[in-house]
Amino acid sequence: MKLESAAAAAGNEWEEVEQDKRGxxxxxxxxxxLIKSDGGPPRWFSPLDGGSRLDNSPLLLFLPGIDGVGLGLISSHKKLGRIFNMWCLHIPVMDRTPFTELVKIVERTVRSENxxxxxxxxxxxxxxLxxxxxxxxxxxxxxxxLVLILANPATSFSRSQLQLLTPLLEAVPGQLSPGLPYFLSLMAGDPVRMVLDNVLKGLPIENTARELTEDLTVLSSFLPVLADILPRETFVWKLQMLKSASAYANSRLHNIKAQTLILCSGKDQLLPSQQEGERLRRLLPNCELRKFDDSGHFLFLDDRTDLVTIIKKTSYYRRGKHHDYGSDFIPPTRHEVEKVLEENSLFNAVTSAVMLSTLEDGTVVKGLSGLPSEGPVLxxxxxxxxxWELVPLFTRICRERNIxxxxxxxxxMFVRQQNERFPDISSYDNMRLMGATPVAxxxxxxxxxxxxxxxxxxxxxxxALHRKGExxxxxxxxxSEFVRMAARFGAKIVPFGAVGEDDLGxxxxxxxxxxxIPYFRSEIETLTRETVQLRIGASGEVANQQVHLPGILPKIPGRFYFYFGRTFExxxxxxxxxxKEKSQEVxxxxxxxxxxxMAYLKEKRESDPYRNIVPRLLYQATHGFSSEVPTFEI
Structure with a gap:
């Protein structure tokens, strides 16, 4: 799939829309x-900025937090509007609709639309809230x-700092709420910790200080607007509502069957959100969790949070009963691809992959020019x-051939396992974003x-889990498992070898x-039993796929080599x-x-003067770290 043909792959016109960075x-x-003429009962509004959306787009109802305005997704309105029919709930400032009535308002809409x-x-x-x-x-x-996507849900209100505001608000008279400055400080997060964290990450302190100053300036300059959104009486009412809402929701968790995604912030100053996320994941039967360690309570207003990207990474977008990995797949945008490349830049630099491909006339060339441009290709x-080879394989083909x-x-990689000994499913998010699909x-x-x-x-x-000497x-x-399926669509088959794992560990x-060892034998049997078995009817070694993690001794990093052989039409x-005989022959x-x-690569790498990382680093120090390191002669 060519990235620029993402529209055709999705069956719709797709236009890349960037995240609104104004937050x-x-x-x-x-x-x-919105609050200038803010009378009347709670109501829905659609904030779409125009543009076409995918066919049969599902309805998305945004339910606001304590502010009630309904603009919490403003940074993502344009992107969400391409894939959802979006409505936002607005609760007027002076409205005093109790929580149970709000539930009925949303419920009526849900039932009607369903x-x-x-x-x-x-x-x-x-x-x-x-x-x-x-x-x-x-x-x-x-x-x-229903599909629930919950950002820092207030079901943890009984354990939060927000409870400290209620007696303060009730004790001090006046129109401007004395709790707003405290609330504002919690919204801004912990400035000192933010600066220290960024310094530890190697970010220039002047940049960190400038960004922090800008954020605090925006928040403080709009304090009068916040006072209009949450005047004293409304603030008291909303805090009381939070208490009843938390109790109401917690008492009914056992009845929830909906597919649920919890998004929780690590620097939430208002609620203990990460602990609450873990609690909800254990209690809800169809629930996944994603953590954002550097974000505060108002996750959707954080410039670094892109809800559409999160939905794509978790495969939570669907227009039917189940996610369809063909028609529901939304290809990554150029910005998303660049971010994935950036996140994997260190591994790519360490392995410094050599790529060889084969032209139509059989000539072997350096680079990927021999790969077919048009699909289908297998x-x-x-x-x-x-x-280990997946990172350079995906990123180089994407960057160099736009494929x-x-x-x-x-x-x-797609279903959360109950056994916590498996890798967390979030570790595969980037692979799902880039189009990974369950084998079927x-x-x-x-x-x-x-x-x-x-x-x-x-x-x-x-x-992938082979044994010593294998x-x-x-x-x-x-x-044959793939030849006849490829022939049905006239797909080209490109065999390739990958060498270099023994240069890493x-x-x-x-x-x-x-x-x-009895303990590990029991663990392996349990893990294998809980994992989906793909080749139940197969025989031989390929059917013997026990789930285990081998012990690996790291080495001074060597180099990865890829060779794409001749194409089979x-x-x-x-x-x-x-x-069957013909397909078996192919x-x-x-x-x-x-x-x-692979035999070719194993032989030729012996003559690569830059196989070891030390000479590669010396070469890059002389020629620039973005320069391509030479390899053996073809």
Whole structure:
């Protein structure tokens, strides 16, 4: 899939829209206008700034926090408006509708919209108090397909600092709430800790101080607007509502079945949000959690938080009963791709991958010019230890050829496991953002139908968790699993070899060692039993995919090498390759080509003067750290 053809892949016109970086300033400016004539009951408004959205976009209802304005998602309005039909709840300043009545208002809307379109989910995005509101509606309507996205939900109010404000507000008379300066300080976070954290991260202190000063200036300059949004009587009312809302939602958590995503901040000065996120994840049956360690309570107004990106990373966007990895996939924007590249820049620099490809005439060249430009294409190769090759493989093909590689991955990357010994599912967020898809025949069909570039490892987990002395050994099924599907769509098959895992680490404790120890044997059996088994009917080594983590001894980093071999054409061979013997012949040829590519790389890397990281660093120190390091002669 070419990145610029993302629109065609999604079946709709897609326009990249950047996040609104004004954050707090935009919120206060728009709030000032919205509350000018602020009478009447709570009501919905649509903040969309125009533009087309995806077909059959689901409804998103935003439920505000203690402010009640309904502009908490203002930074993401334009981006959300491309994929949702979005309504925001506005609770007027002087409105005194109790929490239970607010629940009924949202509930009526949910039921009405669900009757009109029962096949699409309804999203409830709740911020703080709105999180309690979303949970309450979900508890009362367990049979409606709801998706909850909750930012720092106020279900932890009984353990929060906000309780300290109530006696202060009640004791001190006056129109300007004496609690607002304290509330404002909590909104701004901990300035000293913010500065120290950024210094530890290596950020220039002058930049940190300037950004902090700008934020504090915006907040303090809009203090009169905040006073209009939360006058003393309203502030008291909202704090009392928080208490009742928290109790109401907590008493009904057992009845919630909705798909839920909790977003919690590490520097929330108002609520103990990260502890609350963990508690809710344990209590709710269909719940995932994402942590934002450097953000404060008002997560959606943080310039670093992009709700659309979060939804894409977690595969939470769907227009039907279940997420469709074909039609519901929203390709990453250029900005998202650049951020992924930046996050992986250190690993790419350490491994300094060498890429070779094969032109149509059989000539081997440095770089990726030999890769097919148009899909569908199937890349088939060797899975290095722990999948170390994935980062340079995805990022280089994306950067140099503008191709989005859709990787077929193990289902454990998409479903949260109950056993905490598995890696947290959030560690796979970037891979899902870049198009990773659970390996399944139906997903193959969908990706080839959209002319995608697809990555498959026939050896799967057995290769990625191999044993001592098994590096660069293929563990493929005996029978073809992909040739006939590729031929059905005329997909090109590109075999490739990857070498270099033994230049990063050495397996010193493997499955054969662990299985002899009773404790680890029990752990392996439990983990394997709880993991989805992909090849139940298969025989041989490929079916033997016990889940374990080998002991690895790190080495002074060497270098990664990739070689994309000759392309196998299947166009026009659909009927021919239906024959099992013919498809098996092509399958074995592809496997042989992968082995040939790896044998070539293993031999040629011996003559690479920059295989070790030390000469590579010396070369970059002389020629610039952005310069490409040479390698062996082809």
């Amino acid at each position: 707090w300033k935009a919120y206060f400016e728009e709030s000032q206008e 009757q009109q379109s029962q096949k699409r989910p309804i999203y409830l995005v709740g911020d703080s 709105g999180g309690c509101l979303a949970l309450a509606v979900a508890a009362r309507n367990p049979d409606i397909d 890349y088939v190769g060797y899975h290095m230890l722990l999948g 989005l590689l859709r990787g077929m991955a193990h289902p454990l 025949a139906t997903n193959f069909f969908k990706l080839f139908s959209s002319k995608s570039h697809v990555l498959l490892y026939p050896g799967g987990m057995r290769e 590096e660069y050994k293929l563990f493929w099924p005996e029978q 050495q397996v010193v404790i493997d499955y054969d060692d662990l299985i002899k 299947t166009a026009g061979r659909k009927h021919e390759l239906k024959d 399958y074995l040829q592809v496997k042989s080509e992968v082995e040939r590519c």
